[in-house]
Amino acid sequence: MFAPSPATGSRPVRQPTDWRKVGRRAAFVWRAVSGDTLDGKPRTDRTWTHRGTPLTTKREDGRMPHSWDSLSRLEMAGLRAFGGFVATGTGVAAAVEPSETLQSLQLSGVGAAAAAASWAGFRGMDGVVTWKHRKHWIWPLHVVLRDLLGLPEGVKPSDYLKVPADYAERAGDVVRVELPGTWAPGTDASAVVQAVTSKLALQDVKATVRLKGGKHHITFTQAPRAPQRVMYSDPEVAERVHKAPASAPFLGLSHRDVAVSIDLDDESPHIMFSAAPGGGKSVLAKAFAAQVLHHGGIAFLIDFKRTSHKWAYGLKNLMYIRSEMDAHFLLLALAQEGNRRMAIAEENVHRELRGEPPLPMGPRILLILEEANTLRKRLAKYWAKNKPEGTKGNESPAVEALGEFLFMGRSQLMHALLIGQSLTAQTVGGPEMREAFTARILARYTQNAWRMLVPEVSPIPKASRHSGRVQIVLAGQAHETQVVFMTDEEAKAYATSGVVTNVPSIEQLMRGTDTTNSRHSEGTHQGEQVVSDTTGRPLRVVPDPDQGEPAAPAEAAPISLSQAARTVCAGVAGPAQPGVDTPQEKRDLMALRNARSRDKQFPDHVALKGKEKLYDPTELERWARNRIKASAESETAETGTE
Known part of the structure; x- marks a missing residue:
């Protein structure tokens, strides 16, 4: 049943040598010491002395090889020999x-762990800081370039793309794209x-395409x-401002110090400026x-x-509405x-046909709407x-009147500067009203x-966080511009x-008063201009009966400050402080007299009664509503901050 046991002292039978196995082991050892791939399958076209061609592969699956596989065989052999010596010496x-060896290994391990943690922390923080840049800019570009360049599958953008996060604000070499080594000259x-x-x-x-060496x-x-x-x-900037024509104010400087402006007569009668807080909205509006x-x-x-433009307080050629x-x-x-x-423009057409000089249109009118996001809502509530x-x-x-204003423009010399944060069509x-703004400015x-x-x-230009850096879009082109900055005094x-033109009152505009008779320069005045149609009849505007507002409000008789304290400006001093028993009317009169001497926006007197100055009650009432210290009881909507 059982095989006989071998005799005592007999030798075991030797198996024949498997030379194939020996050859495989020898080949593995040779590949290891010679710097070749351990499995013998080439991944790049590297040689003993030259590294592999960048961004190419010889892998069977066509994927991008590891960066180790691009080292020359001598470099790889040296690294493996060094690793072997370290392991042998440690043993x-x-x-x-x-x-002592254990202590050294512990210290080395702690140092290696600290270095690895530092590297991981740096990479993690860099990833958090630049993830938006990589998501919105690097990856979309990589998706397009990997097909155009014929790159291997699995290549990472960092392998061949160098695009700094602040490339839009740099000058010089800002972007570099590595080309495959197979890129032939003349391609x-x-x-x-x-x-x-x-x-x-x-x-x-x-x-610039550079085909130097293997890179x-x-x-x-x-x-x-x-x-x-x-x-x-800056004197050079001031000179540019002074040389700018009346219809095209200087806005700022673009690339290569090119001056940027928008011609209100030829390019766009109205301008829209959309920016986040701190984007320079008030700065541009002030300079413009x-x-x-x-x-x-x-x-x-x-x-x-109420306080966005302190520089405009008390100007005779600007009306501040709050x-x-x-x-x-x-x-x-x-x-x-x-x-x-x-009507004047229509009359000028007939005068041109008759060979007569045109009638003056009047001064250029600029309507500035700050924080326009709340304008329509406030007007609707009122x-x-x-x-x-x-x-x-x-x-x-x-709101309908604003639409009519926007549909006018260059021929009537009437322009709007609309400023806000999110200027939607509803806002x-x-x-159709938003389309009236052919020039649009965006920041942040x-x-x-x-x-x-x-x-x-x-594509969308990268937004800049630099204060005053805007994109001026006109005729389908964006121009990066640094807005000119003026101090309030400047x-x-x-x-x-x-040339300074006194701004007419709202009542004068509604009565159709000619606006060309209040312009003066260096103490000289122009005479009143008579506007008439072809039959010699005075031009007048017929009010719309559906508008619900009188076209020409009645002109009130001038009043003194004491009368104003009892009527249109009653309560202007505010409630009395505790312990003050001065009558309200007397405190209001004192407040009006103080404002007359201190407030630059206090209206001028319109007549004299002996030595007493008389004022337009409508202007006094408007001043009381719009003065800085007035309480905004009716203003409940939020306007945001600049």
Whole structure:
């Protein structure tokens, strides 16, 4: 049953040598010491002395090889020999001095762990800081380039793309694209250049293809960017402002110090400015308005925040509106002024046909709407509370008047500067009203805001956090611009120099008073202009019976300050402080007298009764509503902060 046991002292039978197995082991050892791949399958075209061609692969699955596989065989053999020596030395030391070796390994492990933790922390923090940059800019570009360049599957953007997070604000070499080693000289790189330029929204760049040695790449050199600051105090900037024509105020400097402006007569009669808080909205409005006023224009500023433009306090050629009531009547008056100017434009056509000189249109009118996001809502609330009984419709006539104003423009010399944070079509008054703004300025914008306001401009330029850096979009092109900065004193001085035109009151506009008779320069005045049609009859505007507002309010008789303290300005001093028993009327009179001497926006007297000055009660009432210390009881909507 059982095989006999081998005899004692007999030798075991030797198995025949498997030379194939020996050969495989020898080949493995040879590949290990010679720096070849351990499985013998080539992954790159590296040699003993040359590294593998960048961004190429010889893997069977076509995937991108590891960076180790691109080292030359001698480099890889040296690294493996060094690792072997370290392992062997550690083993010998452990056999001879085990305790000291263990302590050394512990210290080395702690150091290695600390280094690994530092590296991981750096990479993690860098990933958190740059993830938006990689998500919105690097990855979309990589998706396009990997097909254009024929890159292996699995290649990472960091393997061949170098795009710093602040590339949009740098000058010089800002972007570098590594090309595959198989890229032959003479290959058309226009598709790659177009992809990089469009995906990164580069402006004013030059692409250079370099095929030197084994590292082929394309470098994108960006022209000098817009300056960090454009100060009016700089003599060169001031000279540019002074040389700017009346219809095209100087806005700032773009790349290569190119001056940027928007011609109100030829390019866009109205301008829209959308920006997040701190984007320079008030700075641009100040510089723009000061230049319009300097050339004889007049401005109306609606600012429900009440203090956005301190430089404009007390200007004779600018009316500062802070209440819904005055904003309501101002828009109605401007619509009537627009109708009057349209009649003048029609008359000028007939005069041109007859070879007669044209009638003067009047001064250029600039309407500035600060924080326009709340304008329509405030006007609607005011109209809902104050509309006459029996009036049909809930739409505020002031909103309709604003629409009429926007549909006018270059021929009537009437312009609007709309400023806000999120200027949706509903905020402006409808898509057709927003289309009146052919020039649009954006700063610190989101991609949603860009797609909403200027969808025709693609790709979206990278938004800058630099104060005063804006994108001026005109005729489908975006121009990165650094806005000119004027101090309050500089803006006021420039606005009151040159030709100064006294701004008419709201009542004068609604009565159709000619606005060309109040312009003066260096103490001289122009005479009144008579406007008539072809039959010699005075031009007049027929009020719309459905508008619900009188076209020409009755002119009130002038009153003294003591009368104003009892009537239109009653309570202007506010409630009495504890312990004060002075009558309210006396305190109101004292407040009016103090304001007359201190407040630059206090209205001028219109007549004299002996030595006593008399004032327009309507102007006094408007001053009381719009003065800085007035309580905004009717202003309940939020306006945000700049």
